[in-house]
Amino acid sequence: MVSLDDLILAREKMKGIVHSTPLDYSKTFSSLSSNNEVYLKLENLQKTGSFKVRGSYNKLMSLTKEELQKGVVAASAGNHAQGVAFSSQMLGIPCTIVMPKGAPLSKVSATKQYGAKVQLQGNVFDDALAYALELKESMGATFVHAFDDEAVIAGQGTVGLEILEQLPDVEAIFCPIGGGGLIAGLALAVKEKNPKIRVYGVQALACPSMKQSLIEQKPVMVESSPTMADGIAVKKPGEQTFELVQKYVDDIFCVDEMEIARTMLMLLERNKLIVEGSGAVALSSLLYKKGNVKEKKVVAILSGGNVDVNFISRIIERGMVESGRYANFSLILKDKPGQLQKVLSFITELDANIQSVILEHVGENIYPGYAQLELSLETKNHDHIETLKKVLKSNGYGVKDNHNFS
CATH class of the missing domain: 3.30.70.260 (ACT domain)
Known part of the structure; x- marks a missing residue:
């Protein structure tokens, strides 16, 4: 099981490699959020455009010299791919990323630019994952899981350590959930330091796998619908992440597509921030008053900003339609x-x-x-x-x- 010491060590390892991202107070969103003081944790400004680089870099730093020489393999259609590719480039090791054939060209291109060898396999993520696991065996490489891995969880948890340093009197944190790597590490960091701080997870209503898993008290597979928060559309959470969420997270809320679209548009308009759908859900849950959080000092994590350029205009149009x-x-x-x-x-x-x-x-x-x-x-x-x-x-x-x- 991951410990607080693992997170502290991860923080030391990534100094000078990974940004300590800004925590930005927003007067606009504070006024729209039941008189809360709202701070935005800008992981959309992180290297590679999302928090994922934290976990991938820490995972690679945990490998032996022999393991590094054999390289790493990962399966991803988005942010995890770029995080692993960037981390591999920093350490000068071979990296192969398997992506489904329908992956956005911009993300394929970005992953290649970080020096990774990209293989397109299958029409959906599960096909890419199966092939990546085959490659791992044939190449003798290390597979870097997107979330269900102790070193990855510890790396993602450094976000929580930063928030505690930047805002020691924080009272609540809202965090996106997909497979659970980010919130598992973050909640561990926060609750071990100060159990009084509330930690809330936010999922897309189209794919509420962690919320349903908590109801059934075990990781379960859910049916999902198309969502603009594709980065957190994980049908089944991890075993390790589920245990940590079950232990440390206070509640999980869900937001719908209308709420996500409006929040993305507001971030672009009011704060001049490009944030992807999965990165906007935490703030969305605050703006649409999920739960009874009032007059608190709160942080919403904007977990990523990798929006395909061709999709931005549609996001803007949808947000404008939804808001009239x-x-x-x-x-x-x-x-x-x-x-x-x-x-x-x-x-x-x-x-x-x-x-x-x-x-x-x-x-x-x-x-x-x-x-x-x-x-x-x-x-x-x-x-x-x-x-x-x-x-x-x-x-x-x-x-x-x-x-x-x-």
């Missing part, structure tokens, strides 16, 4: 002069900003003598959107919402 800041809908109008101008005048009179206009005269649902108008609008809030729709409908236009994120 953007609307896209279609309506049918008569194909006569002045009809388009008439519709647009209703919209401008209600202070909506027209971003795009598409007018189609031919289509499956467009009858002769009519046209279909698709509008993209910048709006104020949900009430503003409903007022726009009400005015259009009262003037004889049927309105169809084009956004469907279910």
